[in-house]
Amino acid sequence: MEYIRITNIDDPLFKKLHDLMSTIFPQEEVLEYSLWKEPLEDPGIRVFVAVHEGEVVGATEYRYYSDWNIAMTDFTIIGKPGLGIGHFLASNRMDDLKKLANENGKELAGMFAEIYDPYKVDGSKFEGNDLMNPFVRREVLSHLGYKRLEFAYVHPSWENNGEAVSGLDLGYMPLNGEQQTVDASLIVDFLTTYYTVLSNKPQEWLDMINHLKQKERVTLLPL
Incomplete structure (x- = not known):
């Protein structure tokens, strides 16, 4: 399984992510497709997908706030059972956040x-x-x-x-x-x-x- 960051609305993986998101969350919880352009290009917003055999089977979006040394988990999506997706996403996300905090000269305070x-x-x-x-x-x-x-x-x-x-x-x-x-x-x-x-x-x-x-x-x- 691969942990891949999406930074462009034209990335084919984003279409698969948005489709998955729309089948899981209520409508009022999902940002309209075209409005994702700026968030994806924002360096402070980190959107990663779990890719298994070419398909998006999970995803997570989160942010690190260096001024406060805290993070926010926007969402976590698990699309298929039996693949260990939840652990895979949580582990890679925490490693990434700890790296960001370390680059900020600190240890992550919380999320x-x-x-x-x-x-x-x-x-x-x-x-x-x-x-x-x-x-x-x-x-x-x-x-x-x-x-x-x-x-x-x-x-x-x-x-x-x-x-x-x-x-x-x-x-x-x-x-x-x-x-x-x-x-x-x-x-x-x-x-x-x-x-x-x-x-x-x-x-x-x-x-x-x-x-x-x-x-x-x-x-x-x-x-």
């Missing part, structure tokens, strides 16, 4: 991720792919070391229609296993930067950000 709450999200959206079932994904992320941040989380729809997307937690995986809280200011700065690309922010998201600005630290809880 954010949006994590579906299977008790809040409509499970029918994921029918047909048991590997991406919200219950399975949550348990896998828990095993990797992710915890959920203790506040009610929403994010702006990637359709940029001003709608708030709920049914998720904002998770964080501290590389220091003893870390119990995260600075609220880091969460605010990160989310504000992460969603800069979406101009139409829902009021629920703005209220959430204002709520976080009133806090000093946010507790990490088990998934």
Whole structure:
């Protein structure tokens, strides 16, 4: 299996990736095809696919923020069972992130991720792919070391229609296993930067950000 970075919307592997993405995630979670041009060319956004016998069988997108020494996992996709794709992606991603942090003169502090709450999200959206079932994904992320941040989380729809997307937690995986809280200011700065690309922010998201600005630290809880 190969771990290949995609940096151009015209790469044939990107068409295969977008098709795979569109069969797994709800529509409001998938950026429209043509809008991927700039993100793919952005050196700070890292999109890699797992290629097996010429086919895209998995993918992951993530970012490293050198100023804060943290990362964000945008998504992880596992397309076929029995190939060890999840371990392959997680291992290569962590190696890449640790290399980026090392080039920044630091050791990676942690990684954010949006994590579906299977008790809040409509499970029918994921029918047909048991590997991406919200219950399975949550348990896998828990095993990797992710915890959920203790506040009610929403994010702006990637359709940029001003709608708030709920049914998720904002998770964080501290590389220091003893870390119990995260600075609220880091969460605010990160989310504000992460969603800069979406101009139409829902009021629920703005209220959430204002709520976080009133806090000093946010507790990490088990998934």
